[in-house]
Amino acid sequence: MNKTLMDLLIILYDVIDEVKHERLQRRLEHFVKAVEDLMRLVIIIKSLIMNVCNKKLEKLENQKKDLSCKLYVTF
Known part of the structure; x- marks a missing residue:
């Protein structure tokens, strides 16, 4: 169970990183x-x-x- 929990946490962190990356990418595109x-x-x-x-x-x-022209005409 501990291994499965660790695997799930790793997947969760990967998903969070991907979401952060996508948000950053959108912000950069807007900028x-x-x-x-x-x-x-x-x-x-x-x-x-x-x-x-x-x-x-x-x-x-x-x-x-x-x-x-005016000066020229004057002189």
């Missing part, structure tokens, strides 16, 4: 998915910021050209 989503969000935000910066830069370049 990886969250990181991927976060990376996509960062890329979108970066793209939006670059868009705004490029528009402002273009506006400043146009203002510079206008001023250059």
